[in-house]
Amino acid sequence: MIALLRVLAGLAGWAAGFSLLYGVHGLACARGWWAIDIGPVDLQRVLLVAAWLGSVAVIGVWTRLVFRAPAGALPLLDWLTRASAVVGLVAMLVSGLPVAVSRQCGADSLPPAGTPGAAVGFHTMGADRRAVAHRVIRDVGEMTAMPDSSARSDFC
Template identity: 45%
Template sequence: MIALLRLSAGLIGWAVAFCLIYGLHGLGCAGGLQRIAVMGGDLQRMVLIAAWLACLIATFVTAAYLSRDRATLLDRAAMATAWTGFAATLVTFVPLLVVPTCI
């Protein structure tokens, strides 16, 4: 069971990030956070970017932790999927930087 968790940890991290940011996006748009100005932007974007950065840190730490031991094929596969989860978290949410958060 632990092996399965190690193999899927990076992709689980991406899925958690996706659900968290998607949920915050809906709550922020419904609450009107996009109309509150903060530091040259809007509160909605700042909250989403902060959540994205927290998720990036979490997936990076997971990938770094799983990269320390590469003795077996299982260890190398866990490392690869963890870095895939980090890359997916990085790439999936880049539109937060340029696309309007609420329409």
């Protein structure tokens, strides 16, 4: 059983790292962290790159440990463990690279018509990000506001 866990650890590490990146990305987009500057970059990019590099470091340490471990009783399981560790490390490097080099939260494409992002020009590359974030938050609040009591009677 332990041998099977060792074989799967490299790919499980990649899956955990990818899930971490996906979760941080979603949270950062929902909270508007792309509009908070920290020096030349935004908070979202700092968090995503830190999560990516941390995941790469953990999988890299695992890969190093696997290659330094003494040979076991079954050479095939040793080979599969090493292969899984290398594949997990390469997969984390490749799948996490876009967080360091691409724009976040759909900024490269036009939002669908009728969405708050389209209404305030979220896709405009030269727009002040903080002003855009505040307008998006305001527009979303207006779109999700509860109707007044007279309008509620129409739904009953």
